[in-house]
Amino acid sequence: MFWDRHFPVLESALAALHKREFWTPYPEIPSGKIYGETAKQDGLNAYESLLNKPFILADHPENTRFGAETSPYGTALGITYPAATVEQLMDAANAAADEFAQTDTKARIGALLEVLARLNRESFLMGNAVMHTTGQAFAMAFQAGGPHAQDRALEAVAMAWEEMNRFADHATWEKPQGKNPPLRIEKHWSLVPEGIALAIGCNTFPTWNSFPGIFASLATGNPTIVKPHPSAVLPLAIAIKVIREVFAETGLPVDAILLAIDSAEAPIADKLAVHSDIRLIDYTGSSAFGGWLRDHARQAQLFTEEAGVNTVTIAATDNFKAMTDNLAFSFALYSGQMCTSPQNVYIPADGIETDEGHKSFEQVAQGLSDAIDRLLNDPDRAAGICGAIANPATLERVQTARKLGRIIRDSASLPVARSATPLILAMQENDKVTEDEWFGPIIFVIPAKDATSAIQTASALARRKGAITAALYDTDETRIQQAAIAFARGGVNLSVNLTGNIFVNQSAAFSDFHVTGANPAGNACLTDTAFVASRFRRAMWRRPATN
Template structure:
């Protein structure tokens, strides 16, 4: 049996400390450089991806009743990869069969498996980058980070949190209660870690690894077996992950079926059957609020962690750097064509305009400044493709264009000329109802006039509280205004960024520092990766018995 924990003990210690300090730290470099990952890593990754296309994807020992696969790259062309598939009952049975051995394995053995898998996944980040690029439509630099190092950071953060929770309390103790002149009551107590059972990780189409790893590794580390259910359009990144984990499990002499792939295809989805199965005890889900609501109604037997639909906002009340603000927001609005859970959508601006370093700006001038910054950013088609990426599904661009028709177009969305691409629409809307009242996933943002600054803060924080939001941004020159807004957004359960004008963007969320989603509004009930995300995945059950005096004397 391989002793992976000894190999990675220092990595774990540093991860635990980093998760407490919340300062910058990562063991997994985000730069796709041969100097970091090896001089041939880029070529090796591209060749490995090419070799996977138009072939059966093999996972040793995995349950297989048929083959499925229909992934099509948003950049063009079918992947032609088929995956082993089995019905829900077969997968659940295999997962349950592995549960006893995996759940009773020592904590350090389970943690060691997770750490070894993450380091192996990091070594293959170029392959994961190509797999992510051609299933999600992200441009390669983003796909490398989101499918590789940044996802691995989030997985490691979950493992560190799990280890901290699992080892927070003593596993055994001698409890002695004084009785005055009488002999003390002496009881030996031992606590068993009791995982919940079979966990289901439901992957999304846009960020399969980044959103999937926290729940996957939190459940594994706490002793639950996991069935990974990818989106039919983005199977490969998670299939590669499952294969690595199963290889590590086998080397650790632990059951490979502790991790399984639940591949399916459009029209023959198995998600609902897995979610509602009586053996499914944990569900991690990223996706629409509609299906999240369905899960809540139909999976009462399972602990449910969600990241759902939300309306992220920007409130512009003033700025000391108008050009810097516009450039920063142009990047945030354009990045991955607005297909991020952190992408801003609603931009609230006072009707009377704002005060800036360039003098007063009217509402329309703010809109024009944003449109000009987007045009400048995306002027070169190659650079635009690297920023905007490709649209994950055709209907995303269609819905964005339809939503844009409901207002006054400030900037028309377009194409970059690469893949299935789209640059952002910027649309002015006014009134109490319209497309801005719900999430419009994709390349469209709404400029919304408000009576004054307080009304803008109220509108932005209010929609976060009622419809959900993961991010919010504020631009203001007034410290009192900033403080009032900070309290309003905190009460709405949304993370706030203030006066970003440089190289940090509201879209970004850093592992070991930023808690992604607060769990405090309808955009999600869980936060990556706080105590509440990890600790409920297991329980402690006590066994106690009186300690005989002679045993105590012997122990002494």
């Protein structure tokens, strides 16, 4: 029933995958005119109704309860979740595996499309859940945690559907034999899911980063265990509840999706990851645990997004104010806690040419500082852009970073519980400290011999240490084309001369391939064919044709 209802959305999504143009079925504006006049208050009420009580997942395996989420805005959520042992989770997933693998593909895809439709209706609830587990300001939490995450999930479902239907599922093979009758073989192919999947979530973007892997695995018939970050459980728990409810209504095994909740004292991700029945792992987080997974979870395919050093190269500009304003927003947005946030800014030591005349290195650095000050001069607007700091360790990192270089702009707190505005430091050209990711609102401005050298340094760093985004400002078309080649070799997506309301931080579903998988910042791309195609195999049975 859900297949017929949602097929037009799937059809449009498939067209968008190929055209790579703007398209979305999930409006990103938190407007009552779109979602209903009472949607905002209803979402807040629904969120508050979950606080300080057990979160219910009907018929979910349960051994005990865990939950210790505290909002970066200062309030403990007080929610506990059903916690099960590794053995209980694996037994439940294995029990669901055969039935889930044998379900009609249309039934499975239709159910997931219905899940996304329901999640979209709950976007205000999800926005509040994301806000109070990650520290994102509400507008961003609504967009990134709701419609944009739903876009990425739908993208994965559509790509999975296309890959599963790329080839015929049956054929009659006929080989001529000259004067003899032709050889005729009847062939049939079945889709075989790879096995049980594990999705390991992150603290800052629990749905946006995890939905692609979760929905790609489910779409291709793999039972999926979701292990959220202990500080950001609620958004994924809400999604799992909706998935289980829809699966129950459609006769799919509800234990094809499971929540793995743990505590700081009793972590479970490492134990799940090395279980012999875990065949797929989607992971977003530090390179340290990513490396551990590569070393120890050898039985599973890994799809990772890890640390990287995103760069901006400023070679020249024909609109200095627009450039600095654009970069100021990119630096400040969610306090630099995005995998796409820029960190290293390379500027020729002798300065650059601009529409305002020649600017020295110091003037460019100060221009960036001034633009941040302009952007954040209103406390309410500043709080709406910067949000709160998700992890106290990020605040400690800002304090540590202050000692690394000459302060151009100091970080300051905002009138929210845990916050820090961007810190800008002038660094030496070859300072090795700038080759590591400093997650948070930390920006290094670094002199380079000249524009070409700056491009070479930034692109080489991406290739060596990893990067998800890179930005370039330049007026020399030949150099821009050379930079495009250099950054492509570095395996990083490049944005050139962004001004106005498009920012290097942004990644659009159905158009942008988020993370290339071609440098150490991640081995997987959201969402290309490789992201879904290896989650299932094809097995054939054949026999002589009878007619």
